Amino acid sequence: MKRHERMNALLELLGERGSLEVEEAATALEVSAATMRRDMDALAEQQLLTRTRGGAVLSAVTYDLPIRYKRGHHGDAKQSLARSAAAMVERGSVVGLSGGTTTTEIARALATRPDLAEPGPQPHLTIVTNALNIAYELAVRPQIKTMLTGGVAHSRTFELTGPYSELLLGEVTVDIAFIGANGMDPETGATVHDEAEGRINRLMAQRAGRAVVVTDSSKVGVRCFARIGGPETFDTFLTDSGIADSARREFEERGLPTVLAEPEADEEDGR
Structure with a gap:
C-alpha cells in the first residue's frame, strides 16, 4: 500500500471509530508502529x-473528510459503481451529481467514456452539481457542459448548500441524478451527516426523471443524522455485490429496486 493510500485508510478508520491507538492502527493497516507514528504526525501537521x-x-x-484524502478507500468498489452508473447515462442527457467520493468517480467515468469524450461542436453531456471538486475536474472538458449551483461552501466536503443552491435547483430539471450517501438503511433510507447537504441532495433527486442513490455496500445498515429519503425519493439503489442478500431483499420489499454494479472484467478468464 502506497503512503497516500495508507493515510487515506487511516483517516477513514478514524472517521469510523473516532480514535485509534498507534498499535491498533498499525495492525489494521499492516505496517510497523514507527511508520504509523510518522503517518499520524504528518496528518496532524495538516490538521486532519x-x-x-x-x-x-x-x-x-x-x-467529513475531504474527498482528496478519501479517494483510495473502497476504491475498487467505487470505480465499479462509477462504471455501472456511467452506463446508465445516455448521450445528450442532463445529469445531476451530488458531492461525495462515489459521485466523484462517476464524474470521472463519464468524462472518459469514449462516446462522451470525443470532440464535437456541442457538449455531449450536461452536468449539474453542487460539488466544487467535481466542477473543478469537469470544467476543463469542453465536451461536457458543467453547471455549478451557488451556495455556501462546506469546508470539509466541498459541497455548496443553502438558499442559492435551492434556487438554482428549483429552476432546472435533470434526466438522471446520482446521489451519494453516508448511510443506507432499508427502513430509514439514504442519510448523510449534515442536514443542509441532505436537503440539497433530496431536492436534486426530486428534480430528476430518474433518481439513483449510489453507495458501496460498507454503508448499508448505517444511519446518519440527516435523512435524504427512501423509495419515495429514489427510483433505484445502486451498490456493489458486498451487500447481504437479506438486506437486498428488504430494500426490494420496501419498494426500492436494488442494482448490483458489474465487477471489472478479468483479463485472464474474460469475466
Missing part, C-alpha cells in the same frame, strides 16, 4: 487529526 498520547483522534476540523 489530533495526536494523543499513544494514538490519535479525529480532528474537530474533519467532520
Whole structure:
C-alpha cells in the first residue's frame, strides 16, 4: 500500500471509530508502529487529526473528510459503481451529481467514456452539481457542459448548500441524478451527516426523471443524522455485490429496486 493510500485508510478508520491507538492502527493497516507514528504526525501537521498520547483522534476540523484524502478507500468498489452508473447515462442527457467520493468517480467515468469524450461542436453531456471538486475536474472538458449551483461552501466536503443552491435547483430539471450517501438503511433510507447537504441532495433527486442513490455496500445498515429519503425519493439503489442478500431483499420489499454494479472484467478468464 502506497503512503497516500495508507493515510487515506487511516483517516477513514478514524472517521469510523473516532480514535485509534498507534498499535491498533498499525495492525489494521499492516505496517510497523514507527511508520504509523510518522503517518499520524504528518496528518496532524495538516490538521486532519489530533495526536494523543499513544494514538490519535479525529480532528474537530474533519467532520467529513475531504474527498482528496478519501479517494483510495473502497476504491475498487467505487470505480465499479462509477462504471455501472456511467452506463446508465445516455448521450445528450442532463445529469445531476451530488458531492461525495462515489459521485466523484462517476464524474470521472463519464468524462472518459469514449462516446462522451470525443470532440464535437456541442457538449455531449450536461452536468449539474453542487460539488466544487467535481466542477473543478469537469470544467476543463469542453465536451461536457458543467453547471455549478451557488451556495455556501462546506469546508470539509466541498459541497455548496443553502438558499442559492435551492434556487438554482428549483429552476432546472435533470434526466438522471446520482446521489451519494453516508448511510443506507432499508427502513430509514439514504442519510448523510449534515442536514443542509441532505436537503440539497433530496431536492436534486426530486428534480430528476430518474433518481439513483449510489453507495458501496460498507454503508448499508448505517444511519446518519440527516435523512435524504427512501423509495419515495429514489427510483433505484445502486451498490456493489458486498451487500447481504437479506438486506437486498428488504430494500426490494420496501419498494426500492436494488442494482448490483458489474465487477471489472478479468483479463485472464474474460469475466
